[in-house]
Amino acid sequence: MSITAATKVFGIIGDPVGHSLSPIMHNAWIADHGLDAVYVALPLKSDDPTAAIRAMKGLGFSGLNVTVPHKEAAAAAADRSEGAVANVLRWEEDGSVSAFNTDGAGFLDALSETAPDWRGRVQRVLMLGAGGAAQAIGQALSPHVVTIHFANRTAARAETAASAIRNGRVLRWDDLERGFGAADLVVQTTTLSMDGQPEQVWPLDYCRPTVIAADIVYRPLETEFLRAARARGLLGMDGLGMLIHQGARAFDLWFGIKPDTAKARERLIAALK
Ligand code: ATR
Structure with missing residues (x-):
């Protein structure tokens, strides 16, 4: 599927994220289900990550994974959070942000x-x-x-x-x-x-x-x-099981779809080689 102005944007923020396997995992699931979405890795270096995450609200992101060291900032930046530490953010229809922890x-x-x-x-x-x-x-x-x-x-x-x-x-x-x-x-x-x-x-x-x-x-x-x-x-x-299953739960929160975790495992093992 080609990327257009309507394509929904997801990603992972953290520092570093250059070696993250999440883009491979989520983009393959997006393709499996023919969704008009893309998932990118976004290195976030900031003295004020809470403000940086709040600002992302205006940029049209649909959802984010959050990794070290921004999980507390993500929970603080959200309008509602399951706890003080979040690894998943979801932008709602009304523009508000919900935070979850699937780890x-x-x-x-x-x-x-x-x-x-x-x-x-x-x-x-x-x-x-x-x-x-x-x-x-x-x-x-x-x-x-x-x-x-x-x-x-x-x-x-x-x-x-x-x-x-x-x-x-x-x-x-x-x-x-x-x-x-x-x-x-x-x-x-x-x-x-x-x-x-x-x-x-x-x-x-x-x-x-x-x-x-x-x-x-x-x-x-x-x-x-x-x-x-x-x-x-x-x-x-x-360690792949936890990575895949926290990701599958995030995918379900964003798309309402339970993705194929066995296929993800095969793909990530190939990517690690
Ligand atoms: P995460 O949030 O992903 O668990 P972290 O907070 O950086 O990552 O935790 C890394 C863990 O590895 C900590 O438990 C750390 O122990 P300290 O709290 O004493 O730093 C542990 N760790 C890292 N290097 C270590 C070492 N050389 N010997 C023993 N423990 C080590």
Whole structure:
């Protein structure tokens, strides 16, 4: 479909967004459904991102994904928001802006795909890291599990994340063996898994054989954490699932369509090669 004055514009704002897979994922879904829309990557460097996002209102955007470091600004810029941190914005017919967060639910969707029996099986969660992603996942998991222990290099952030949820706890970063030994689900949210980071040795030998090991990093697709977990026979979950499912939920919010997540996975794996 060619781009005209009527084409609806969607995009992702963040800094950086140059390597985002969201344009590939959303433009392919737009094409699958023959929609007159386009999805672009918009690097937003601003001292006042809330004002910058409010100004986008006048530019005719229909919807945006928001990534680091603008998720708080997006929630603040909206006329209504589900919470203080948003990864999806939608412009309504009346010109107002609604903000949503699909990160946590996207993680649960991915977990259900990997381990359909996780509810009941997962009672104790160990969260490695306490950044924005860890907090969103912790909040989504909280009603379904007994405890969530946050272990973070900077203890103060673990305390903040843990105190935000009813069953949040703090585990000392130098006490990971104990945390791995007690967990039914370990979620790796730190940047230590990313390409180019120094190698981290995780105490996976302490895990029970039924543990689910999830990494939210997808570059590389098989992180050292996942490789080591799978080498010990544990069930592993890579970071693409959360990316795809948070995106599918955003697509549904914008278009009222549930897109094909399996097809997205094939496309993104090809794009990562
Ligand atoms: P996001 O919001 O996407 O989760 P973030 O807020 O930058 O991203 O979080 C990155 C996480 O990786 C944090 O938990 C960070 O720990 P700190 O809070 O102590 O910074 C963690 N992290 C990054 N580099 C690390 C390192 N070398 N060792 C341990 N943890 C690290």
